Amino acid sequence: MKTRQLRQQVERILDDYPQRTVSVILQGDPAGLQEAIARAAREALQLRAVTQAADLLPPPAPERRLLAERPREARGESGPLAEVRRAGTAALQPMQEAAFLNNSRLARRSDERGRPRPLPLAGAAVMEMDRDDLAQLPTALPGALAVFPNRRIAVPPRLKAKQLPPEVARRSTHTWGLESCGALAAWGGFDARGQGVRVAVLDTGVEAEHPDLRGKVARFAEFDAKGRLVKEGVDQAWDADGHGTHVCGTVAGGNASGRWIGMAPEARLLVAKVLGRNGGTDEQILKGLEWAVANGADVVNLSLGGLSFEPGVLDTYTAAIVSARAAGVPVVAAIGNDGAQTTGSPGNDFFALAVGATDVHGRVAAFSGGRTQVVESSDAIELADLPLVYAKPDLSAPGVHIYSCMGKGKWEHLNGTSMATPHVAGAIALLLSRTGATRKGAALLELGGIERSEALVQLVLGSVRDLGENGQDHRYGYGGLDALAAYGNAVGLGYLPRP
Structure with a gap:
C-alpha cells in the first residue's frame, strides 16, 4: 500500500x-x-456534527487532570x-x-x-x-x-490598504483589531499582556530596533534555502521585505506611534527568517519550525504558505505540526489570500490552526481563502475512516486595514490573512500570560505536551463569536476570534485562577 x-x-x-x-x-x-492522524480522522467526523462553537471548549481542568494517562511534564x-x-x-x-x-x-x-x-x-x-x-x-x-x-514559497504579498473606513480611522489610540478581539479588555480585566510568553514568528525577518519592537526580540535566526543556519543573534536581525516586522508588531508591538498595535505587548519574540526577497523553500520553513520549538516557543505564527488545491493527510507539514503540538506548541497559520475555494499550505493542514481574515464590520474579506477539504485516499488513515472531510479555516480574525510597524521605523495599514494570523497567536499568548495571579497553580500553565496545545486550541475555538453560517463554514471557520471570551472561559473551566 x-x-x-x-x-x-x-x-x-x-x-x-x-x-x-x-x-x-x-x-x-x-x-x-499515524496514531495522531487516525485519531484526527475520527475527530473530523465528530466535528461535522458540532453546531455551536461552545461545544469545542475543553473539559473542566480537574477532569482533564483525571483523564491524563501520565504525569504532566515541563517542556524541555x-x-x-x-x-x-x-x-x-x-x-x-x-x-x-x-x-x-x-x-x-x-x-x-x-x-x-x-x-x-x-x-x-x-x-x-x-x-x-x-x-x-x-x-x-x-x-x-x-x-x-x-x-x-x-x-x-513566495513572500506573501503586501496588500496595502487604500482609503480607511471611518470606523478604522477614528481609533487613534489603538487598532480596531485589538478592540474587536477583546485584547484591550483582557489587559484591563485580567492583567494578561503576554508576560513570560515566547511567540515564534517565521517570516521575512524583523527590524528588531523598530521603536515598537525594541527589546522584544529574544532570539533571531536566519536559514538559507537548504535549511542551513547562516545567522543567529538579535544583533544580526533584519527584514528582507517588511512583512515579518508588520506581523511581529501585531503580536507584541507597543504604542510608540501613539497607537497600541500588539495583542500581547509584553510577550517576547523568537524570529526565524525563513523567507528572503525571492521567497523560500519548504525546507527553510520546516527548519525554522524546528528551531522555534527547540528554543522554547509557546506558540508558532506562520503568516506564509503556498497555494494548494489538494488536501493531504499526510502532507508536507503534517508530521512537523503534529510533533510541535505533541511538544505543547500550537501552530497558527494563514489560510491564504487567493479567495473562496482556495487554501494555502500549511494553513490547510488538518493539524494547523488556520486563520481567515475579516474587516472592521465583521465581514469576511474577499481575498480570504477557505474551502471544504475531502481526503478520499491516504495510507495514513484506515479505510473505514475515509473519506476524511474537514473545513478550513478554523476561525477568522481582523485582517483588513491592520495598522502595524514596518521597516525603517515606519507604520502602515496592510490587508491579508497574514495580518489576521498574529491576532490569534497573540490571543494564545494572552492565555499563557504569567501574571502575578497565574505564576503559580494555573492548570493551563502546568499542562505539558499535547494536553497543553489541545487545551489552548479548544479554548480559542470554543470562544469565538459565531459569524456566517451556523457552526463552521469555509469562510469564517467557527467564527471570529474573541480573546476576552477565551480568557473568561479558561477561568470558568478552572484552567486559570480568578482575578
Missing part, C-alpha cells in the same frame, strides 16, 4: 518538475504520527520535546542508512547536495535527487512514508 502511494507521489513530482534534478522531502514514520529535554526528538530521530535512521540514497548519482559527486539533510522534528530528510533515482524510490526505499517536492 505504501509503495503504491509513493509511486503516485513520485509520478506527480516528475510531472510537475521537469528539471533533471529535483529537491524532495522524504517523510519517515515517527512514532505516534526530559519532557515532551525530548520524546518528539527521539521519535523523529528514529524515523530518520532508515533513510540515513539507506544504501540507495548514499549510492545515488548526486551522492557519488561527494558534495553535500547528495546527502540527505535531516529534519528531526518532522522525522524527514531533504535531498536533491536525479530524476532516474527518484523514479526508483518507491521500490528502493519502501520504508519511506511519503515523498513531497521541496517547493518554493
